[in-house]
Amino acid sequence: MLQTRNLSKRFGAHTAVQSVDLAVHEGTLHSIIGPNGAGKTTLFNLLSGDLQPTEGEIFFKGQPITRLDSARRSRLGIGRSFQRTNIFPQLSVFENVRIAAQSRSTASFDLWHPASSLGAVSQRAGEVLREIGLHERAEQLARELAGGDQRLLELAIALATDPVLLLFDEPSQGLSPEDAKRLMARIRALAARYTIVLIEHNVNLAMELSNEITVMHFGSVLARGTPAEIRSHQGVRDAYLGRRG
Amino acid sequence: MKARSLGALALLALIVALTPLLVRYPTLEAQMLISGLLALGFSFLLGQMGFLSFGQATFNGIGAYAAALALLHWHVPLVLLLAIGILAGTLSALVVGVLSIQGVGVYAVMLTFALNEMAYFSAFQLKGITGGDNGLRGLIRPDLFGFSLSSSLTYYYLVAVVFVLAVYVVLRIIDSPFGHVLRAIRENEQRAKAIGYEVRHFKIAAFALSGAISGLAGALYALLYQFVPLEAIDFNTSTNIVIMGLLGGVGSPFGPILGAAIYTLLANFLSEVWARWPLVLGVIFCCIVLFLRGGLWELGPLALRRIRHLGGGNVAADSKPL
Ligand SMILES: Nc1ncnc2c1ncn2[C@@H]1O[C@H](COP(=O)(O)OP(=O)(O)OP(=O)(O)O)[C@@H](O)[C@H]1O
Numbered sequence: 065m066l067q068t069r070n071l072s073k074r075f076g077a078h079t080a081v082q083s084v085d086l087a088v089h090e091g092t093l094h095s096i097i098g099p100n101g102a103g104k105t106t107l108f109n110l111l112s113g114d115l116q117p118t119e120g121e122i123f124f125k126g127q128p129i130t131r132l133d134s135a136r137r138s139r140l141g142i143g144r145s146f147q148r149t150n151i152f153p154q155l156s157v158f159e160n161v162r163i164a165a166q167s168r169s170t171a172s173f174d175l176w177h178p179a180s181s182l183g184a185v186s187q188r189a190g191e192v193l194r195e196i197g198l199h200e201r202a203e204q205l206a207r208e209l210a211g212g213d214q215r216l217l218e219l220a221i222a223l224a225t226d227p228v229l230l231l232f233d234e235p236s237q238g239l240s241p242e243d244a245k246r247l248m249a250r251i252r253a254l255a256a257r258y259t260i261v262l263i264e265h266n267v268n269l270a271m272e273l274s275n276e277i278t279v280m281h282f283g284s285v286l287a288r289g290t291p292a293e294i295r296s297h298q299g300v301r302d303a304y305l306g307r308r309g
Numbered sequence: 310m311k312a313r314s315l316g317a318l319a320l321l322a323l324i325v326a327l328t329p330l331l332v333r334y335p336t337l338e339a340q341m342l343i344s345g346l347l348a349l350g351f352s353f354l355l356g357q358m359g360f361l362s363f364g365q366a367t368f369n370g371i372g373a374y375a376a377a378l379a380l381l382h383w384h385v386p387l388v389l390l391l392a393i394g395i396l397a398g399t400l401s402a403l404v405v406g407v408l409s410i411q412g413v414g415v416y417a418v419m420l421t422f423a424l425n426e427m428a429y430f431s432a433f434q435l436k437g438i439t440g441g442d443n444g445l446r447g448l449i450r451p452d453l454f455g456f457s458l459s460s461s462l463t464y465y466y467l468v469a470v471v472f473v474l475a476v477y478v479v480l481r482i483i484d485s486p487f488g489h490v491l492r493a494i495r496e497n498e499q500r501a502k503a504i505g506y507e508v509r510h511f512k513i514a515a516f517a518l519s520g521a522i523s524g525l526a527g528a529l530y531a532l533l534y535q536f537v538p539l540e541a542i543d544f545n546t547s548t549n550i551v552i553m554g555l556l557g558g559v560g561s562p563f564g565p566i567l568g569a570a571i572y573t574l575l576a577n578f579l580s581e582v583w584a585r586w587p588l589v590l591g592v593i594f595c596c597i598v599l600f601l602r603g604g605l606w607e608l609g610p611l612a613l614r615r616i617r618h619l620g621g622g623n624v625a626a627d628s629k630p631l
């Protein structure tokens with residue numbers, strides 16, 4: 065579903081992503097793990113179109129998308145969440161999700177009718193909020209949500225755009241262990257319906273959830289394979305897993 | 310549209326209809342409404358989309374010149390003159406919009422300013438067309454479908470009807486799917502892109518709408534004074550529009566209308582008794598920027614909240630913008 069070829073991103077002299085070849089297959093949950101600064105978020109920014117690569121190519125459903133901006137990629141069906149909460153703070157929780165759902169409607173240049181008259185859009189927003197478990201907070205301003213709920217909203221916005229591929233960047237970051245567990249259960253449920261690429265700091269959680277894992281280290285791919293293969297990979301153990309005991 | 314907005318609009322229409330009957334200064338009152346439209350055009354960009362434009366006089370001036378020239382040279386009927394003002398304002402705002410959204414942050418603001426200066430100097434140089442610093446003179450306000458508008462009171466009512474209609478249209482736009490996208494862009498442009506919106510297109514369209522309102526104001530202005538001074542396109546006018554907007558508050562479309570009314574009144578009466586009246590304005594302006602970020606319009610909800618708070622009511626529900 066998603067492929068990269070020789071993908072690189074340099075910031076000045078610093079290479080954040082180096083010659084990454086990634087293949088995400090349809091229907092899988094593919095995790096990307098690696099220590100801080102390994103280039104995981106930068107890779108996501110390249111995949112979502114928030115950054116342009118210095119080198120290399122990206123293919124989505126076989127089509128090159130390297131030169132498309134983030135809005136075009138979103139409309140093709142790539143949805144993402146951000147590691148640093150990236151919501152619409154002064155809008156209500158409902159509106160945060162509703163505006164994301166509205167992006168799939170052709171009515172966004174309608175200047176005359178009330179936005180609330182877009183029934184299907186509001187309905188979709190309501191569904192997503194219920195699915196994510198934020199429906200009771202719908203009328204609150206997004207900035208007034210607790211940190212954990214903002215992380216959920218981050219996912220809800222991505223989901224409401226009805227993507228086929230979801231890129232989740234450390235969705236459980238900043239959550240309490242219980243909330244993180246609950247969130248992972250939600251992601252497991254989503255994996256039945258979407259192709260998901262997940263950046264996850266907690267290696268054990270990633271191992272539990274994923275079909276495939278890519279390990280990044282200093283911008284490059286250090287290893288890839290099934291959780292079992294990664295667990296027994298000597299390079300990964302030395303560079304990364306070993307340090308965590 | 311929300312019932313609250315509709316109620317506020319009805320109240321506004323009532324005030325606009327009665328004012329010149331109670332206090333007879335129809336020319337000044339027409340000026341207040343025209344300034345209100347200019348401030349509304351400015352606040353639409355800042356309040357809804359988060360774009361600070363320091364060049365609104367460009368659209369006002371070009372709208373005024375276009376309508377005035379069409380009247381002088383082709384004796385175009387009144388309704389068409391207003392349409393020409395709208396069209397000219399829209400087109401000039403498209404140009405300014407396309408160019409200035411290339412800039413980021415303060416550079417975008419500077420572009421609206423620089424383009425305003427260019428428009429001003431063009432108007433100044435093209436004496437044969439605009440009259441340069443003598444202004445464009447010799448306009449005679451045409452009839453409306455055979456109905457004379459030569460008295461300032463009848464002309465006031467034309468302005469009033471157009472004004473109320475324009476506010477109604479803006480309220481609808483604010484409540485529309487398009488208006489909601491603008492607020493998403495204001496809140497978080499990167500995320501708006503990430504969920505699939507071509508942010509550039511929305512920004513340019515918002516500029517066009519702001520230009521349409523400002524160009525309409527320009528045409529009404531030209532017909533009010535039957536004269537277009539160079540001042541209509543002057544950067545000073547842009548600054549005054551910014552002040553009116555911030556004075557009243559850009560969060561609600563009613564804020565800039567209030568701000569423009571107060572500004573026009575102060576400019577008219579204080580300037581007669583005291584030449585240094587901008588000093589008073591400066592003090593008020595500083596107080597608002599420092600203590601009342603939402604502008605004077607915020608005083609209403611603030612007072613309401615106080616009252617409800619005393620009664621133990623819900624506070625948060627009121628803090629949402631109109
Ligand atoms: N816009 C940027 N400009 C310059 N350097 C950057 C930029 N974005 C990231 N980097 C650098 O690139 C490297 C990779 O950063 P990235 O955020 O991709 O890592 P990460 O794997 O997501 O780390 P974490 O686990 O902490 O989220 C880091 O050294 C970072 O400082």
Ligand SMILES: [Mg+2]
Nearest residue numbers: 104105106147
């Ligand atoms: Mg990261």
